[in-house]
Amino acid sequence: MYERHTDEVPPTAPAAAPTGHEPTTTERGSFCTARCACGWSGPARRSRDRARTDAAEHLAAP
Incomplete structure (x- = not known):
């Protein structure tokens, strides 16, 4: 299968945590x-x- 970038974290989440976290979502098949x-x-x-x-939730975690 292939992996593709689908989207960023929704705008309701904090823009960026000061620790350098940049979460994204990826799709692989139906997951x-x-x-x-x-x-x-x-x-x-x-x-x-x-x-x-x-x-x-990962962004919000300490």
Whole structure:
């Protein structure tokens, strides 16, 4: 399969955390995963909205 970049974190999330986090979501087949520049990766989700929520929660975490 292939991996493609689909979108950024929704605008309701903080613009950027001072620690250099830049989460995005990627799709692989029918699954969507949130990933961050810091190396964090969320679980694969069938729901794009839930993957975006995972990314927003990662930004909000201390």
